[in-house]
Amino acid sequence: MPFYQRRLPHWQPLGQPLFVTCRLDGSLPSHARLVVEALHYGPASLRHYPLHAFVVMANHLHLLINPQVALPKLLQWLKGITAQRANKILGLTGQAFWQEESYDH
Numbered sequence: 001m002p003f004y005q006r007r008l009p010h011w012q013p014l015g016q017p018l019f020v021t022c023r024l025d026g027s028l029p030s031h032a033r034l035v036v037e038a039l040h041y042g043p044a045s046l047r048h049y050p051l052h053a054f055v056v057m058a059n060h061l062h063l064l065i066n067p068q069v070a071l072p073k074l075l076q077w078l079k080g081i082t083a084q085r086a087n088k089i090l091g092l093t094g095q096a097f098w099q100e101e102s103y104d105h
Helices: 032-046 071-090
Strands: 003-005 009-011 018-023 051-056 060-065
Touching (some): 032 071
Antiparallel strands (some): 018 060
């Protein structure tokens, strides 16, 4: 099982249930609809993961998936597409939307 550690420890098994928490990089208002749309697009069109459950909170996301691709690739796509769309709505450029690390266990 791939493991690495930065500020947080990361275990990233492919094809096994994984609980992931991603937090916004600040206190921006929630844009739940665009996050939910991206969460459903991932398994339906990209087949990156079976989606078991999720909760979109005001400043973070809880996600229960079985990753079918490496988690860094999956999260880069998910955080990237949602950050682009949210920053467009907010009229922001060059500012972080998500925190760099996620908590996966």
